[in-house]
Amino acid sequence: MRLLRLYPAAWRARYGQELASLIEELEGGARMSWRVRLDVLRAAARERARVFGLRGLQPGERAREGSLLVLRAWMLFVVGGFGVLKASEQWQAVTPVAKRGLPSAAFDVLAVTAVVGSLLVAAGVAASLPRLLALIRGGGWTRIARPIVRAIALSVLGAGLTVGLAAWAHSLTPAARNGHDALYGAAFLGWVVLGAACLFAWAAAASATARRLTISPPLLRFEVWVGATLSAAMVAMTIASAVWWGSLARAAPWFFEGRPVGSDASALAANVVIPVALMLLASALGLGGAIRALRALTQASAPPALRSR
Numbered sequence: 319m320r321l322l323r324l325y326p327a328a329w330r331a332r333y334g335q336e337l338a339s340l341i342e343e344l345e346g347g348a349r350m351s352w353r354v355r356l357d358v359l360r361a362a363a364r365e366r367a368r369v370f371g372l373r374g375l376q377p378g379e380r381a382r383e384g385s386l387l388v389l390r391a392w393m394l395f396v397v398g399g400f401g402v403l404k405a406s407e408q409w410q411a412v413t414p415v416a417k418r419g420l421p422s423a424a425f426d427v428l429a430v431t432a433v434v435g436s437l438l439v440a441a442g443v444a445a446s447l448p449r450l451l452a453l454i455r456g457g458g459w460t461r462i463a464r465p466i467v468r469a470i471a472l473s474v475l476g477a478g479l480t481v482g483l484a485a486w487a488h489s490l491t492p493a494a495r496n497g498h499d500a501l502y503g504a505a506f507l508g509w510v511v512l513g514a515a516c517l518f519a520w521a522a523a524a525s526a527t528a529r530r531l532t533i534s535p536p537l538l539r540f541e542v543w544v545g546a547t548l549s550a551a552m553v554a555m556t557i558a559s560a561v562w563w564g565s566l567a568r569a570a571p572w573f574f575e576g577r578p579v580g581s582d583a584s585a586l587a588a589n590v591v592i593p594v595a596l597m598l599l600a601s602a603l604g605l606g607g608a609i610r611a612l613r614a615l616t617q618a619s620a621p622p623a624l625r626s627r
Contacts (some may be wrong), residue, residue, distance in 0.1 A: 321355065324362035377618035381542050382533065384611025385442075386525045388545035391604035392439060393517040394596060395552050397510070399432060401593025402559050409566060409573050417569035424562035428555050435551040442544040443524075449531040458530055465523035472516040476509075483509050535618075542611045549604035556597045563590055 322334050341354060350358075406425065410418060453462070483505060490499060533541070566573060567585030574587040 321350075321358045321362070324359065325365050377614045378533075378535075378538060380614035381538055381611045381618060382528065384607045384609075384614060385541050385545040386528055387607030388549050388604045388611070389439070389442075389524055390518075390521045391600045391607060392435065392548060392552065393521040395555075395600035395604065396517055397514045398593040398596030398600060399428075399555065399559075400513070401510070401589065401596065402428075405587070405589040405593065406562070409570070412573050412579055413566065413570040420565040421562045421569060424558045424565060428558040428562065431551050431555045431558065435548055435555070438544050438548045438551065442541055442548075445537060445540055445544075446528065446531060446533075449533060449537070450527065453527075453531055461530060462523070462527045465519070465526045469516065469519035469523045472512070472519050476512050476516045479509050479512060538618075539615060542608075542615045545604075545611055546608040549601070549608035552597070552601040552604045556594070556601045559594055559597060563594060 322330055322338060325334065337358075341350065341358070344354065409421070413421070453459075486502065486505070490502060494502060563585065570579070571585050572579060572581040572583045574585045574590060575581075575583040577583050
């Protein structure tokens with residue numbers, strides 16, 4: 319039954335056959351009705367939510383899962399942010415000096431906040447290193463090795479392709495690098511997909527590792543507040559990117575289509591729309607994870623008599 323694949327693997331192994339038999343009995347061998355399909359989908363969503371820490375966990379565990387959601391959102395955000403960075407190459411050169419003020423200020427905010435976000439991630443990782451070393455010394459490496467090795471392998475492959483693509487890019491004109499060379503464009507898109515896979519692999523490795531760490535209440539509070547600050551940084555960068563995009567659309571719309579200065583053009587270029595959309599999605603996910611983590615942290619700190627209210 320295909321719908322059973324929507325449930326987590328561990329759940330299917332334990333209850334999958336039982337659910338399949340129950341559905342077959344209810345439907346009498348006939349085609350599954352839409353009502354039953356919706357019930358199965360809702361139940362699968364609840365089980366998936368429980369796996370991602372959205373339901374059925376203690377406050378401390380929910381706080382940890384919320385922070386991990388922020389980290390995964392950051393990885394997605396980096397993909398979008400890199401797309402904006404790539405799409406913004408040489409924008410000053412084709413923008414009248416008198417109209418560079420607002421887009422320059424927005425771009426500066428984006429750059430500075432990106433550095434802050436990277437430092438926040440580094441601080442969160444550094445704070446957890448002693449716990450990670452304790453886990454490895456206790457024989458826990460075998461339980462976290464697979465996702466880490468996978469992430470390292472993708473990183474090595476990505477590094478090799480980066481060197482080759484950079485050498486190729488230096489032999490091309492700016493126009494060719496920005497969409498006028500189809501072969502290079504396809505190779506660059508493949509490199510972006512590999513880079514995204516690498517980031518998501520590291521996010522998965524970090525999540526798998528974090529769930530096995532013994533985290534003290536002070537460290538949990540620190541990680542939650544790092545995640546909350548990181549989510550705020552993502553929102554700020556998304557706003558800055560939108561301001562840069564909107565102001566440049568008025569000042570130099572020809573930039574987005576690579577046309578001569580003064581030409582009529584649309585600012586709705588795919589190489590900007592898609593990255594900004596990814597940043598917006600990542601910001602929403604990060605903000606949701608941060609809010610969930612902060613609420614769970616408040617519940618974890620509350621007296622036991624108040625936690626059930």
